[in-house]
Amino acid sequence: MTKSAVIxxxxxxxxxxxxxxxxxxxxWRLFVxxxxxxxxxxxxxxxxxxxxxxxxxxxxxTGLLSPAKAYSGFANGTILLIVLAFLVARSVVKCGLGxxxxxxxVSHFGKSTLGLSYSIFLxxxxxxxxxxxxxxxxxxxxPLAFSLADAAGAKPGDESRRRLGxxxxxxxxxxxxxxxxxxxxxxxxxxxxxxxxxxxxxEIGFGSWLLxxxxxxxASMVLMPLLLYxxxxxxxxxxxxxxxxxxxxxxALGPLRRDEKVVLVAFVGMVALWASAATLKLDSTAVAFLxxxxxxxxxxxTLEDISHEGDVLATFIWFAVLFTFSGQLNxxxxxxxxxxxxxxxxxxxxxxxxxxTLVVAYVLLHYVFVSQTAHLLxxxxxxxxxxxxxxxxxxxxxxxxxxxTNYFSAITPQGSSANLLFAGSGYxxxxxxxxxxxxxxxxxxxxxxxxGTPWFRLVLK
Amino acid sequence: MTKSAVIxxxxxxxxxxxxxxxxxxxxWRLFVxxxxxxxxxxxxxxxxxxxxxxxxxxxxxTGLLSPAKAYSGFANGTILLIVLAFLVARSVVKCGLGxxxxxxxVSHFGKSTLGLSYSIFLxxxxxxxxxxxxxxxxxxxxPLAFSLADAAGAKPGDESRRRLGxxxxxxxxxxxxxxxxxxxxxxxxxxxxxxxxxxxxxEIGFGSWLLxxxxxxxASMVLMPLLLYxxxxxxxxxxxxxxxxxxxxxxALGPLRRDEKVVLVAFVGMVALWASAATLKLDSTAVAFLxxxxxxxxxxxTLEDISHEGDVLATFIWFAVLFTFSGQLNxxxxxxxxxxxxxxxxxxxxxxxxxxTLVVAYVLLHYVFVSQTAHLLxxxxxxxxxxxxxxxxxxxxxxxxxxxTNYFSAITPQGSSANLLFAGSGYxxxxxxxxxxxxxxxxxxxxxxxxGTPWFRLVLK
Numbered sequence: 001m002t003k004s005a006v007i008x009x010x011x012x013x014x015x016x017x018x019x020x021x022x023x024x025x026x027x028w029r030l031f032v033x034x035x036x037x038x039x040x041x042x043x044x045x046x047x048x049x050x051x052x053x054x055x056x057x058x059x060x061x062t063g064l065l066s067p068a069k070a071y072s073g074f075a076n077g078t079i080l081l082i083v084l085a086f087l088v089a090r091s092v093v094k095c096g097l098g099x100x101x102x103x104x105x106v107s108h109f110g111k112s113t114l115g116l117s118y119s120i121f122l123x124x125x126x127x128x129x130x131x132x133x134x135x136x137x138x139x140x141x142x143p144l145a146f147s148l149a150d151a152a153g154a155k156p157g158d159e160s161r162r163r164l165g166x167x168x169x170x171x172x173x174x175x176x177x178x179x180x181x182x183x184x185x186x187x188x189x190x191x192x193x194x195x196x197x198x199x200x201x202x203e204i205g206f207g208s209w210l211l212x213x214x215x216x217x218x219a220s221m222v223l224m225p226l227l228l229y230x231x232x233x234x235x236x237x238x239x240x241x242x243x244x245x246x247x248x249x250x251x252a253l254g255p256l257r258r259d260e261k262v263v264l265v266a267f268v269g270m271v272a273l274w275a276s277a278a279t280l281k282l283d284s285t286a287v288a289f290l291x292x293x294x295x296x297x298x299x300x301x302t303l304e305d306i307s308h309e310g311d312v313l314a315t316f317i318w319f320a321v322l323f324t325f326s327g328q329l330n331x332x333x334x335x336x337x338x339x340x341x342x343x344x345x346x347x348x349x350x351x352x353x354x355x356x357t358l359v360v361a362y363v364l365l366h367y368v369f370v371s372q373t374a375h376l377l378x379x380x381x382x383x384x385x386x387x388x389x390x391x392x393x394x395x396x397x398x399x400x401x402x403x404x405t406n407y408f409s410a411i412t413p414q415g416s417s418a419n420l421l422f423a424g425s426g427y428x429x430x431x432x433x434x435x436x437x438x439x440x441x442x443x444x445x446x447x448x449x450x451x452g453t454p455w456f457r458l459v460l461k
Numbered sequence: 462m463t464k465s466a467v468i469x470x471x472x473x474x475x476x477x478x479x480x481x482x483x484x485x486x487x488x489w490r491l492f493v494x495x496x497x498x499x500x501x502x503x504x505x506x507x508x509x510x511x512x513x514x515x516x517x518x519x520x521x522x523t524g525l526l527s528p529a530k531a532y533s534g535f536a537n538g539t540i541l542l543i544v545l546a547f548l549v550a551r552s553v554v555k556c557g558l559g560x561x562x563x564x565x566x567v568s569h570f571g572k573s574t575l576g577l578s579y580s581i582f583l584x585x586x587x588x589x590x591x592x593x594x595x596x597x598x599x600x601x602x603x604p605l606a607f608s609l610a611d612a613a614g615a616k617p618g619d620e621s622r623r624r625l626g627x628x629x630x631x632x633x634x635x636x637x638x639x640x641x642x643x644x645x646x647x648x649x650x651x652x653x654x655x656x657x658x659x660x661x662x663x664e665i666g667f668g669s670w671l672l673x674x675x676x677x678x679x680a681s682m683v684l685m686p687l688l689l690y691x692x693x694x695x696x697x698x699x700x701x702x703x704x705x706x707x708x709x710x711x712x713a714l715g716p717l718r719r720d721e722k723v724v725l726v727a728f729v730g731m732v733a734l735w736a737s738a739a740t741l742k743l744d745s746t747a748v749a750f751l752x753x754x755x756x757x758x759x760x761x762x763t764l765e766d767i768s769h770e771g772d773v774l775a776t777f778i779w780f781a782v783l784f785t786f787s788g789q790l791n792x793x794x795x796x797x798x799x800x801x802x803x804x805x806x807x808x809x810x811x812x813x814x815x816x817x818t819l820v821v822a823y824v825l826l827h828y829v830f831v832s833q834t835a836h837l838l839x840x841x842x843x844x845x846x847x848x849x850x851x852x853x854x855x856x857x858x859x860x861x862x863x864x865x866t867n868y869f870s871a872i873t874p875q876g877s878s879a880n881l882l883f884a885g886s887g888y889x890x891x892x893x894x895x896x897x898x899x900x901x902x903x904x905x906x907x908x909x910x911x912x913g914t915p916w917f918r919l920v921l922k
Binding site for chain 1: 507508510511514515517518519521522528529531532533534535536537538541544743744746747748750751753754755757758764767768769770771772773774775777
């Protein structure tokens with residue numbers, strides 16, 4: 001209560017403060033409301049849904065935003081795409097196709113502890129484009145990692161055995177942070193980021209994202225299991241029985257069931273249409289509507305399944321609200337103002353130094369954010385604007401920040417909701433999580449800066 | 462499968478049929494898609510969510526509608542208000558306040574099932590003039606009806622008990638359709654209608670509306686519970702012990718708990734703000750956002766509660782889609798085309814026959830409208846004009862159409878956004894909703910024609 005009261009008082013004071021020169025009262029107060037919502041969330045005083053709902057009520061009732069503007073995010077095609085994709089992803093888990101794919105990969109790559117870790121990265125990387133929610137994907141990857149640890153005899157209570165489990169669990173955390181960076185459609189905030197980047201003249205589609213992300217991300221995916229293997233040193237290194245166990249599990253599953261076939265067709269169809277959306281001038285959201293309609297009409301998804309997806313509604317609401325705020329702040333000139341101020345402060349920097357500083361600062365700031373999306377909405381546009389003003393080429397910088405929005409999710413246990421299942425597994429202490437999170441995030445940042453920078457310059461205009 | 466195949470083939474044939482003269486291909490095909498979705502639902506071939514999702518995918522992917530237009534319904538304030546009302550209504554049930562109010566009403570009116578239904582009509586009719594949004598009012602009446610059903614022991618799972626719940630739920634639907642007709646200020650489109658009527662020399666104020674509406678509307682309010690009671694035949698009819706049991710339950714509940722007080726304050730606050738929304742220029746949807754935010758911040762509603770509200774998301778999706786279709790059909794001139802055809806066809810009618818035909822046609826056309834306001838805006842002026850040209854007295858005809866704009870809301874589940882909470886309650890099947898909607902709307906039309914016509918002639922100049 002005291003924490004909330006302090007924040008509320010500070011916000012009320014800020015509301016009545018006259019705005020810095022160059023900002024309208026409207027832009028300033030909208031910033032106060034938006035920043036207030038973020039502060040309540042970061043201080044763990046309010047859930048993000050509550051903060052967002054109160055923020056939109058406040059901004060409309062005080063006349064800061066017209067109702068039409070304030071609610072416009074709900075009709076945004078990108079946000080609807082995320083909502084639909086959440087619903088569609090449920091079908092992969094429900095029909096058992098996700099588990100089957102996991103078993104297939106373990107049967108090929110599961111002979112050693114390191115191979116188990118790589119199989120997690122591989123499964124995750126392959127299914128990621130069909131899962132715009134990395135949190136939803138963690139619902140597939142976590143049971144896989146857990147059953148691998150279990151099959152290999154790892155137990156949370158036994159120190160030497162525990163280390164195998166910890167290794168696989170943290171592999172899951174890092175894998176999710178990288179698979180999300182690889183595909184435009186692998187994380188909810190990615191399409192939002194491309195929308196914002198479009199405002200800076202940077203056009204990123206499904207194919208150009210994959211091309212740009214591929215080299216640094218795949219390099220990280222290859223190096224991270226080795227790094228974790230060396231740092232965490234699991235004593236059990238060989239699991240010769242895992243492939244056979246996976247084959248037995250596959251045999252027990254039998255041939256593809258009818259629902260798995262439907263889901264396979266639906267996903268292959270959607271991914272194909274999404275990939276050719278630009279060429280065929282198809283609306284990606286309409287493709288997702290079609291996919292959802294097909295899954296519902298074939299009874300692979302039922303109304304009963306949808307009725308359990310209240311979380312998706314909550315996400316829809318806070319996403320739409322925060323997205324609108326971010327857009328309106330931009331429209332009212334706030335982002336430009338902030339960017340100008342930051343740019344002024346970094347006046348003497350060369351373009352290279354400025355770009356590097358912006359990326360490092362962007363990543364470090366994730367220590368105070370609980371949501372990747374909130375971080376992106378709050379800072380991505382501003383950082384991009386500052387960089388552009390200081391002469392950093394827009395497209396590579398946008399891509400550095402977009403990739404960072406994914407790989408920095410491992411930095412703290414609460415850095416992404418996709419971490420929560422792994423953090424709660426009993427295999428990893430808070431100390432482990434922070435230590436390994438800092439290490440892997442720093443290494444990923446290095447890899448993206450060193451390998452990504454020349455690659456981005458090469459493939460992005 | 463065969464049923465769906467037949468419908469699909471008919472729709473494909475209609476799609477490639479050239480449109481009637483005076484209609485664009487776009488308007489015609491959009492009508493085919495919209496009507497197709499409704500036919501699939503009415504034929505019980507697809508759930509309304511599936512049909513709507515496929516319809517919007519089809520209309521965007523074929524280029525009939527731009528994505529921005531097709532998804533605009535998701536940002537519509539009225540639709541968001543419904544979504545929020547769903548979530549907010551949950552708190553009345555969860556905290557036990559609904560049960561308490563239910564017990565209070567049962568202790569006074571609960572000797573019979575019929576008494577419970579009348580208590581809904583009574584409460585609704587009395588609070589209506591303060592609620593210019595019947596949708597907002599449904600957010601108060603629905604939890605009441607739900608709590609009455611709950612207090613009387615109705616359960617969606619148990620067939621004989623379920624019928625009591627269905628009876629009370631549909632009582633709510635019909636009650637809202639009539640309470641809106643009783644007061645000028647009880648529904649958003651009423652004042653709009655009086656504005657249009659003024660153009661035909663018909664002056665209607667708060668008092669003259671009430672005077673004219675009173676006799677037929679109160680007659681309907683008295684008859685409708687009896688009609689529904691006879692048709693729906695709830696097995697539990699007499700509950701002589703209910704009032705005493707309710708009083709015992711009230712005693713056992715003890716004084717108001719903390720959460721009940723919060724909900725009471727939130728609802729009284731929302732009702733007060735909704736009632737004064739027009740005067741204070743407050744946006745009703747923002748008021749609902751504020752209420753939801755307050756309930757979440759005070760932990761009366763939790764994120765866990767919201768996570769079970771996937772049904773609300775389903776309703777949000779299909780309603781936004783159908784609402785948009787209806788609006789677009791109007792915008793593309795389909796509605797106006799229909800009205801003009803009608804006027805042409807009625808060239809030789811006597812004044813009486815013309816008036817009756819216009820009222821019947823106006824009511825039947827509500828099958829294709831999702832919004833009462835859109836229906837009124839599209840057709841009220843046209844129909845009044847046609848009637849006056851054919852010699853029907855303007856004032857009684859205007860009043861027949863204005864009342865119809867309210868009572869026809871029960872005709873389909875999507876006929877008014879005020880129906881959605883009841884339609885989504887789990888007590889009423891799509892079949893029930895269409896069957897009972899047709900029956901009660903037909904009976905109301907009869908009552909207004911038979912009792913209303915002489916009364917309107919008597920009291921209106």
